[in-house]
Amino acid sequence: MVDCSSNLQDLVDYIYNWTVTNNMKLNVTKCKEMILDFGRVKRNFPALLIENTEVKHVNSAQILGVTIQTKMNWNEHINKIVKKSGKRLYMLRLLRRANADIRMLSITFTTIIRPVLEYAWQVWHFNIPGYLSDDIERVVIQNAKELYKFAESESTMKDQAPSRYQSEVLK
Numbered sequence: 001m002v003d004c005s006s007n008l009q010d011l012v013d014y015i016y017n018w019t020v021t022n023n024m025k026l027n028v029t030k031c032k033e034m035i036l037d038f039g040r041v042k043r044n045f046p047a048l049l050i051e052n053t054e055v056k057h058v059n060s061a062q063i064l065g066v067t068i069q070t071k072m073n074w075n076e077h078i079n080k081i082v083k084k085s086g087k088r089l090y091m092l093r094l095l096r097r098a099n100a101d102i103r104m105l106s107i108t109f110t111t112i113i114r115p116v117l118e119y120a121w122q123v124w125h126f127n128i129p130g131y132l133s134d135d136i137e138r139v140v141i142q143n144a145k146e147l148y149k150f151a152e153s154e155s156t157m158k159d160q161a162p163s164r165y166q167s168e169v170l171k
Contacts, residue, residue, distance in 0.1 A: 008045070008048060009046075009048055009049065012048050012049070012050060012055070016050055016051070026050060026051075028050045028051055028053045028055070031050060031055050031056070032055065032056055032057075032058045032061055033047075033048050033055045033056065033057045033058070034057070034058050034059070034060070034061050034068070034070055035057070035070060036070055036072065037070075060076050064120070065119055065120065066119075066120045066123055066124065067080055072127075074124045074127060074128050074132060075132065077124060078124075078128065078132040078135055078136065079135075081116055081117060081119070081136070082135050082136065082138075082139055084116050085113050085116045085117055085139045086139065086142075088112050088113045088116065089113065089139070089142055089143060089146065091108065091112065092105060092108055092109060092113065092143065092146050092147075093146060095108060096146060102147065105146070105147055106147060109143050109147065113139075113143055117136055117139060117140065
């Protein structure tokens with residue numbers, strides 16, 4: 001069996017030395033260690049050290065906006081994007097209350113909410129279980145309902161209330 005722990009520490013030391021050689025400083029407090037081990041028998045690895053400071057071990061890490069977990073499931077990532085898009089859905093409701101037109105609401109959804117739901121989907125979309133896919137779909141449906149409510153109320157108002165032109169003609 002190969003001793004992976006010494007190889008890992010050697011690699012960390014190499015990276016640290018490279019940063020020093022190139023006049024950079026490695027921020028040890030921002031460095032994290034995440035172990036992906038799919039073996040049946042879990043191995044204990046010694047802590048990695050940078051400048052005699054132990055690197056913090058984590059079970060999940062956010063890399064370029066995508067949350068990766070040690071078990072390689074996407075629950076935490078999906079929960080974050082659903083929560084973030086839910087906050088932005090509130091913005092859509094406020095715009096609707098402020099009587100923004102349907103075009104503005106549609107643009108808001110397309111430019112502010114949808115990118116959150118679709119960011120890096122190529123990485124995680126094909127590996128998520130149905131219940132997580134349902135969570136994302138629920139957000140899209142909520143947005144569609146907000147847009148539909150607005151469109152429905154706008155068309156009802158047009159049908160019921162006479163336009164300024166009609167009011168002038170009827171006088």
